[in-house]
Amino acid sequence: MLFLFCFANMLGLLLFWRKYAEIGLERIYFTIFVSCYVFTYFGGILLAAALSSMLGIEKIGVPDGTAWRLVILSEICLGLLVLGYVIASPIKKIVTKRDSLNWNKNTKVFICVLLVSFFVAMAAYIVGSGGVVLFKEGGYENRYDANVGMGGYSLFFSMGLLGCTMLSLRAETKRKKRIALGCTIAYCVMTFVVLGGYRQLGFASLFSFGVIALMRGDISFLKFTMFSGLLVIITLAVAMLRYTGTSADDVGGVYGRLIIFLYDGFAPVDAFYNIVEYSKNHEISENVFVNQFLTVIPRAIWSDKPLVVLNAGNFYTQVVIGRTDAITYSPTLLGELYLIGGNVMCCAGVFVSGIALRVLDEIVIRSRKKILVAFFFSFSFVFVFNLYREGVSVFLTKIMLFGVVSVMLSAFSKLLRTVKKGAYGIRGC
Numbered sequence: 001m002l003f004l005f006c007f008a009n010m011l012g013l014l015l016f017w018r019k020y021a022e023i024g025l026e027r028i029y030f031t032i033f034v035s036c037y038v039f040t041y042f043g044g045i046l047l048a049a050a051l052s053s054m055l056g057i058e059k060i061g062v063p064d065g066t067a068w069r070l071v072i073l074s075e076i077c078l079g080l081l082v083l084g085y086v087i088a089s090p091i092k093k094i095v096t097k098r099d100s101l102n103w104n105k106n107t108k109v110f111i112c113v114l115l116v117s118f119f120v121a122m123a124a125y126i127v128g129s130g131g132v133v134l135f136k137e138g139g140y141e142n143r144y145d146a147n148v149g150m151g152g153y154s155l156f157f158s159m160g161l162l163g164c165t166m167l168s169l170r171a172e173t174k175r176k177k178r179i180a181l182g183c184t185i186a187y188c189v190m191t192f193v194v195l196g197g198y199r200q201l202g203f204a205s206l207f208s209f210g211v212i213a214l215m216r217g218d219i220s221f222l223k224f225t226m227f228s229g230l231l232v233i234i235t236l237a238v239a240m241l242r243y244t245g246t247s248a249d250d251v252g253g254v255y256g257r258l259i260i261f262l263y264d265g266f267a268p269v270d271a272f273y274n275i276v277e278y279s280k281n282h283e284i285s286e287n288v289f290v291n292q293f294l295t296v297i298p299r300a301i302w303s304d305k306p307l308v309v310l311n312a313g314n315f316y317t318q319v320v321i322g323r324t325d326a327i328t329y330s331p332t333l334l335g336e337l338y339l340i341g342g343n344v345m346c347c348a349g350v351f352v353s354g355i356a357l358r359v360l361d362e363i364v365i366r367s368r369k370k371i372l373v374a375f376f377f378s379f380s381f382v383f384v385f386n387l388y389r390e391g392v393s394v395f396l397t398k399i400m401l402f403g404v405v406s407v408m409l410s411a412f413s414k415l416l417r418t419v420k421k422g423a424y425g426i427r428g429c
Helices: 002-024 028-055 064-087 108-128 139-147 151-155 158-170 174-195 199-216 221-242 253-266 270-281 288-294 312-320 333-366 370-378 380-389 392-424
Strands: none
Touching: 002 028, 002 064, 028 064, 028 253, 028 270, 028 333, 028 380, 064 270, 064 333, 108 151, 108 158, 108 174, 108 392, 151 392, 158 174, 158 199, 158 370, 158 392, 174 199, 199 221, 199 370, 199 380, 221 253, 270 312, 270 333, 288 312, 288 333, 288 392, 312 333, 312 392, 333 370, 333 380, 333 392, 370 380, 370 392, 380 392
8 A cells, every 4th residue: 555655646746747847847946856755755665665576675674654654744745845835936026027038148258267167176176186086996985085175176066067057058059059068968077087976966967958958949848858867877877887896786787786776866765764763762962954064164164073074964874874984875855854853843844945946946937137047047956956865954055055156256257257348348248
């Protein structure tokens, strides 16, 4: 019966995509988040059952009664999230509706500044960390050691995502669209190789390119769906490459690993269940929400900053499941909220999340500010990924950090444009 309930939710998601998704992608935050949420908290149970029957891997080890209770809680939270999104509709009266945006006006300099900052940060990161992470011994699992003192540089890697998206928005001819696609693919490869992972940035840049192509009518919705499916497959293939030489090589062959990485990458519902079980017998004294904001403090200011700060993800990894390796396991949104305040916080947190998603959607749809629209559109997948997989605190810190850097570079580009206009009398750059 539990599986039928989860299957019904997955079927509802498919019907939603069939009827509303093409139009609904204008509301990109809501559409992506609901899709990820349903796939995680209901599809994840089906994937976990497949892993158990095919490979004997038990992802969910809670009693049936607990599983039912948490599935119902997940359903209630989904309803509250939608309710929060609907209630927040008055935001439309605050964000003035635009007619259209001319992406070719006053954006060229900003794109150049974004891409240059990305390349400079990448070069500094490579020099400072002693080479690209992927080619080091330990590969992806070496990233924490490589990131010590280098977080400020790696933050600018995300600016390449914004730059690539704005290139796509400016591209009106086939030639410019090919150039934008080439830059986007190059960006994906470079971030993966240099950071040894960070697939979400590459996935987000290609996803944004696909959404823009769909909205412009360059591709049909069927082709967009196929494109999105291909992205997921590529992401799973990258995961297999990333973990080559680890114990994952011996699990279930190629198909088994694909299911494992699909589950771990997109639907780790067992994290929520493990946290609930842990909370039955342990008092949670660590404030994982506050700790997430401590992670952004530079080591130059906090000299005794630990290598791993116990935010929700690290608390789940090291305390709940007792893993001490370099890989961090995601607690999921409901898992983080449960660590903060149990069932009540789960319900309150998703309701507020629904309001936040509505605000971001209305900005993307209605705002006249090109920088705001481009920022929240280009990072839509990243922010949704952080919210459903990591929690509210990571969602907020990423918006804050990426937003501050984007504003700084935008101000710098305006200064350059002013100087350029004054010196050469060139307009519309």
